Amino acid sequence: MVRQTQQSLCKRLAELDGGSFRQDPWERAGGGGGLTCVMQDSTVFEKAGVNTAVVWGQMPRSAARHMGGGQRLRSGEGELAFYAAGVSVVIHPRNPFAPTAHCNYRYFEIGGADDDVEAWWFGGGADLTPSYLFEEDARHFHSVHKKICDRHDETYYWRFKKWCDEYFYLPHRKETRGVGGIFFDDLHQKPVEELLAFAGDCAAGFSEAYLPLVERRHQTAFAEGHRRWQQLRRGRYVEFNLLHDRGTAFGLNSDGRVESILMSLPLAARWEYDAQPPPGSEEARLLAVLRQPRDWVEEG
Amino acid sequence: MVRQTQQSLCKRLAELDGGSFRQDPWERAGGGGGLTCVMQDSTVFEKAGVNTAVVWGQMPRSAARHMGGGQRLRSGEGELAFYAAGVSVVIHPRNPFAPTAHCNYRYFEIGGADDDVEAWWFGGGADLTPSYLFEEDARHFHSVHKKICDRHDETYYWRFKKWCDEYFYLPHRKETRGVGGIFFDDLHQKPVEELLAFAGDCAAGFSEAYLPLVERRHQTAFAEGHRRWQQLRRGRYVEFNLLHDRGTAFGLNSDGRVESILMSLPLAARWEYDAQPPPGSEEARLLAVLRQPRDWVEEG
Numbered sequence: 001m002v003r004q005t006q007q008s009l010c011k012r013l014a015e016l017d018g019g020s021f022r023q024d025p026w027e028r029a030g031g032g033g034g035l036t037c038v039m040q041d042s043t044v045f046e047k048a049g050v051n052t053a054v055v056w057g058q059m060p061r062s063a064a065r066h067m068g069g070g071q072r073l074r075s076g077e078g079e080l081a082f083y084a085a086g087v088s089v090v091i092h093p094r095n096p097f098a099p100t101a102h103c104n105y106r107y108f109e110i111g112g113a114d115d116d117v118e119a120w121w122f123g124g125g126a127d128l129t130p131s132y133l134f135e136e137d138a139r140h141f142h143s144v145h146k147k148i149c150d151r152h153d154e155t156y157y158w159r160f161k162k163w164c165d166e167y168f169y170l171p172h173r174k175e176t177r178g179v180g181g182i183f184f185d186d187l188h189q190k191p192v193e194e195l196l197a198f199a200g201d202c203a204a205g206f207s208e209a210y211l212p213l214v215e216r217r218h219q220t221a222f223a224e225g226h227r228r229w230q231q232l233r234r235g236r237y238v239e240f241n242l243l244h245d246r247g248t249a250f251g252l253n254s255d256g257r258v259e260s261i262l263m264s265l266p267l268a269a270r271w272e273y274d275a276q277p278p279p280g281s282e283e284a285r286l287l288a289v290l291r292q293p294r295d296w297v298e299e300g
Numbered sequence: 301m302v303r304q305t306q307q308s309l310c311k312r313l314a315e316l317d318g319g320s321f322r323q324d325p326w327e328r329a330g331g332g333g334g335l336t337c338v339m340q341d342s343t344v345f346e347k348a349g350v351n352t353a354v355v356w357g358q359m360p361r362s363a364a365r366h367m368g369g370g371q372r373l374r375s376g377e378g379e380l381a382f383y384a385a386g387v388s389v390v391i392h393p394r395n396p397f398a399p400t401a402h403c404n405y406r407y408f409e410i411g412g413a414d415d416d417v418e419a420w421w422f423g424g425g426a427d428l429t430p431s432y433l434f435e436e437d438a439r440h441f442h443s444v445h446k447k448i449c450d451r452h453d454e455t456y457y458w459r460f461k462k463w464c465d466e467y468f469y470l471p472h473r474k475e476t477r478g479v480g481g482i483f484f485d486d487l488h489q490k491p492v493e494e495l496l497a498f499a500g501d502c503a504a505g506f507s508e509a510y511l512p513l514v515e516r517r518h519q520t521a522f523a524e525g526h527r528r529w530q531q532l533r534r535g536r537y538v539e540f541n542l543l544h545d546r547g548t549a550f551g552l553n554s555d556g557r558v559e560s561i562l563m564s565l566p567l568a569a570r571w572e573y574d575a576q577p578p579p580g581s582e583e584a585r586l587l588a589v590l591r592q593p594r595d596w597v598e599e600g
Contacts, residue, residue: 024574038573049573172552231568238569239562242542243552252472252543261472262539265571268531269538272567273338273349274324274559 001196002052002087002105003035005203009089010037010050012207016214017044026257030057036260041267044218046094049263056083059254064110067250069121069186073110081112086124087203088247090264091210096230098217099130099137100178100237101210102264104247105199122195123185126206127164128213129178129237131230133286135296137213138179142296144209145182145202152198153190157297160184165293170240175290177240181209229283231270238269301496302352302387302405303335305503309389310337310350312507316514317344326557330357336560341567344518346394349563356383364410367550369421369486373410381412386424387503388547390564391510396530398517399430399437400478400537401510402564404547405499422495423485426506427464428513429478429537431530433586435596437513438479442596444509445482445502452498453490457597460484465593470540475590477540481509529583531570538569 010021019042027033032055039048058079064070073080086106093100103126111118128141142161149157164183169176182202187195241248241264251261277283310321319342327333332355339348358379364370373380386406393400403426411418428441442461449457464483469476482502487495541548541564551561577583 022573040573047571047573172555172558235565238538239542242539255472258472259574262571263573265535267572268568268570270568271347271562271565273322273340273347273563 001200001203002054002085005087005105005200005206006035006037006050006052008204009207012211013039013045013048013050013091016211016218017042017048019043019045021048021050024259026260028053028055028057028257030055032056034257034260036257036263038263042094044093044095044098044214046092047263047267048091049089049260051088051260051263052086053088053260054085056081058082063254067110068108068123069119069188070110072119074118080110080118081116083109088264089206091214092234092266093214093218095218095220096131096222096226097134097220098214099128099210100234100266101128101141101206101213102126103181103203103206105203107196107199120188120192121185122187122199124199124202125160125164125167125181125183126202126209127168127178127181127183128210129233130286131233132226132282133179133289134213134217137216138294138296140212141179141181141209144205146297148201148205149182151201152194156184156198157182161295168240170236170244172243173236173239175236175287176293177237177290179289179296180293228270229277231268232272232275234266234269235271238265241265301500301503302354302385305387305405305500305506306335306337306350306352308504309507312511313339313345313348313350313391316511316518317342317348319343319345321348321350324559326560328353328355328357328557330355332356334557334560336557336563338563342394344393344395344398344514346392347563347567348391349389349560351388351560351563352386353388353560354385356381358382363554367410368408368423369419369488370410372419374418380410380418381416383409388564389506391514392534392566393514393518395518395520396431396522396526397434397520398514399428399510400534400566401428401441401506401513402426403481403503403506405503407496407499420488420492421485422487422499424499424502425460425464425467425481425483426502426509427468427478427481427483428510429533430586431533432526432582433479433589434513434517437516438594438596440512441479441481441509444505446597448501448505449482451501452494456484456498457482458599461595468540470536470544472543473536473539475536475587476593477537477590479589479596480593528570529577531568532572532575534566534569535571538565541565 021037024036034053037050088104105124109120146157160182321337324336334353337350388404405424409420446457460482
């Protein structure tokens with residue numbers, strides 16, 4: 001599933017851009033490996049990364065307990081076998097009117113083969129981070145995800161939409177990172193095949209949710225001031241990823257492949273002292289939504 | 301002491317640049333306040349911030365215990381009075397050959413007035429972060445600090461130089477942030493007047509240690525590639541400050557004034573996937589030193 005998502009998404013991104021992905025396969029000393037695909041400083045995309053990893057090995061029970069579904073592990077000490085597979089995508093377009101987007105879907109299993117498995121779960125989600133707010137873009141991104149969620153469980157979308165707004169939050173800025181999407185973790189309450197089908201549908205649906213927005217915006221004319229605001233917003237993206245993102249922290253603390261982990265950071269970002277957009281501006285309109293998350297689709 | 305350092309340093313920086321500092325006084329709801337001075341996007345300096353803060357109030361004993369000298373606090377629960385005064389400086393010049401520098405000197409006291417004081421200590425240091433290595437610049441910065449340290453205690457420089465290399469270290473990059481300087485915390489083993497004189501001397505000496513390097517380099521001709529490397533190195537600076545710097549974490553977690561705390565971040569920074577300087581280049585020569593910290597002054 002993760003390889004298939006990677007392959008088809010890279011193909012569509014490359015077609016839209018006209019450029020091509022650099023492909024870096026890597027191996028993990030403790031078991032497994034991955035494939036990092038990056039397109040950088042290209043026509044449509046300033047930085048686009050599509051990562052897959054399928055890894056296994058041993059980890060301390062204490063460390064495993066701090067992970068998504070780890071609270072269900074038996075007590076005790078020692079090492080535990082784990083298996084993890086995931087796909088992770090971060091796309092920063094060049095045009096300030098084309099939004100950044102991220103998605104990540106992962107499966108985690110702890111406790112050795114077959115009958116010894118102590119816990120397994122799915123986690124992931126997809127979220128949209130515009131520098132300029134187009135309400136129809138946010139509505140499209142959310143309604144594609146709602147349609148996918150609803151096919152699997154009618155409670156999913158609203159629970160995961162709320163979870164996304166809560167997770168992608170910068171307390172010191174009192175802002176969400178973007179206009180949200182879906183986020184879930186420790187999903188294990190249905191048979192594994194059903195949840196794999198759900199995660200697979202979400203991953204496959206990312207193109208439909210996101211690519212039309214890039215197609216619609218990437219040739220919009222923009223001025224220096226729009227670019228500056230985009231760079232400031234990318235500074236916020238860096239703040240979230242380095243200060244709060246659990247995947248980034250886990251990767252860096254577990255001696256993961258640094259270049260693949262930090263591929264999520266934008267090509268360029270900016271921090272100005274006390275930059276406040278003028279009241280009533282387009283920039284202020286975005287901030288208002290980040291400070292007070294909205295619903296983008298109708299109930300039901 | 302902190303106001304005096306701020307005033308004289310801002311004056312010298314403004315003279316060197318030809319620009320002027322924006323001055324933002326602020327008050328803290330719980331007690332005290334500060335003055336944030338910033339020069340941004342100016343001639344010599346891309347971003348220069350000189351902050352002072354003198355604050356007091358109450359904090360949970362458990363939080364106080366996690367601070368520099370907090371391990372000496374009595375056991376128990378409840379709130380504790382605290383008093384803190386500090387000056388904090390981060391300077392990012394525009395020219396890629398002129399190094400970034402940082403210094404911070406602070407005094408902390410916990411446990412109420414006079415006889416009730418349970419712990420007090422000084423902390424701080426100064427460090428230099430070049431994008432291009434000029435050995436004579438590193439030697440100058442270190443020897444000024446050694447001279448100051450030696451006047452107060454002949455063990456200080458070598459202990460604090462080592463502490464600096466250890467503190468400003470990015471484990472995931474296996475690099476130090478820069479070529480070091482001095483760093484100390486929980487300094488309380490001499491009478492408070494002597495240690496105040498030491499911290500004051502260090503703060504006053506920062507200009508002598510750093511400004512000649514900016515004067516020497518800020519007009520050096522540079523190409524696009526030098527600027528790009530500087531921006532990549534500033535990305536590393538952001539990584540350190542958001543992932544590891546204790547002052548930044550403390551400020552953000554304690555609901556400090558965000559714009560004053562994050563003033564340390566550069567105006568612009570860059571992250572390229574897997575950027576590796578060619579062997580033998582000037583850029584590679586810097587990295588070698590960051591991966592294997594060196595002594596910059598003679599023993600004795």
